Amino acid sequence: MASGCKIGPSIHNSDLASLGMLDSEADYLHLDVINGYFVPNITFGPPVAESLQKQLGQDPSFDVHMMVSRPEEWVKPMAAAGASQHLEAFIWRNQQLQIDTALVMTVKHGLVGQKLMKDMTRKVHWLRTQFPSLDTEVDGGVGPDTIHKCAEAGANTIVSGSAIMKSEDPRSMINLLRTVCSDAQNKRKWDRDQAGTCEAIPGIKVFQCLRSLVCRKTAFSLIDLP
Numbered sequence: 001m002a003s004g005c006k007i008g009p010s011i012h013n014s015d016l017a018s019l020g021m022l023d024s025e026a027d028y029l030h031l032d033v034i035n036g037y038f039v040p041n042i043t044f045g046p047p048v049a050e051s052l053q054k055q056l057g058q059d060p061s062f063d064v065h066m067m068v069s070r071p072e073e074w075v076k077p078m079a080a081a082g083a084s085q086h087l088e089a090f091i092w093r094n095q096q097l098q099i100d101t102a103l104v105m106t107v108k109h110g111l112v113g114q115k116l117m118k119d120m121t122r123k124v125h126w127l128r129t130q131f132p133s134l135d136t137e138v139d140g141g142v143g144p145d146t147i148h149k150c151a152e153a154g155a156n157t158i159v160s161g162s163a164i165m166k167s168e169d170p171r172s173m174i175n176l177l178r179t180v181c182s183d184a185q186n187k188r189k190w191d192r193d194q195a196g197t198c199e200a201i202p203g204i205k206v207f208q209c210l211r212s213l214v215c216r217k218t219a220f221s222l223i224d225l226p
């Protein structure tokens with residue numbers, strides 16, 4: 001199971017002239033690197049990442065979302081600038097690559113402040129079911145009103161732009177998002193444990209299992225009771 005919930009403010013949404021506010025409770029910073037290739041926008045590149053790292057140090061780490069042409073050419077410059085990588089188009093073209101985080105875009109690429117596309121949470125759920133250990137990240141339209149949908153589906157790595165950057169208290173917002181995400185993660189674990197118990201000891205743990213809506217053997221287990 002992917003461990004812990006991580007919250008990463010998207011600096012795409014921040015006031016780039018006063019990045020000091022990013023020295024907050026963030027687990028990582030999400031940098032949208034866009035050069036107009038497959039989204040109609042231009043943001044920033046290695047020099048900005050380098051300046052950010054000089055100002056902020058190693059913690060939080062940088063998650064670089066490269067929505068660029070020829071992303072493979074930018075791996076080394078970005079790594080040298082201090083970024084951990086996230087190469088959307090590169091992974092797309094190289095299906096064989098091992099990955100440790102899957103990103104599900106929950107808005108259309110490129111612009112901030114869009115509405116979460118709820119359908120995308122089905123992808124998150126599929127990923128969580130198929131790859132329980134994989135960090136699954138959502139990006140776009142995630143804030144206090146929508147994070148539960150993503151977290152309940154299984155997302156444990158959360159990019160949030162407008163909700164954090166426009167908040168009067170970004171630190172508290174990050175903590176709130178982390179708490180909602182962790183609660184959903186704990187509930188999934190509890191449900192899974194209960195389902196496992198039902199399978200292993202039918203009848204004996206049935207009353208516990210009844211409380212878990214994921215247990216599909218309850219009826220049979222009840223019949224099995226002495």
Ligand SMILES: O=C(CO)[C@H](O)[C@H](O)COP(=O)(O)O
Binds near residue numbers: 013107111114162
């Ligand atoms: O990837 C992005 C756009 O391509 C941004 O990271 C994303 O839009 C976050 O902003 P918000 O939370 O306001 O939707």
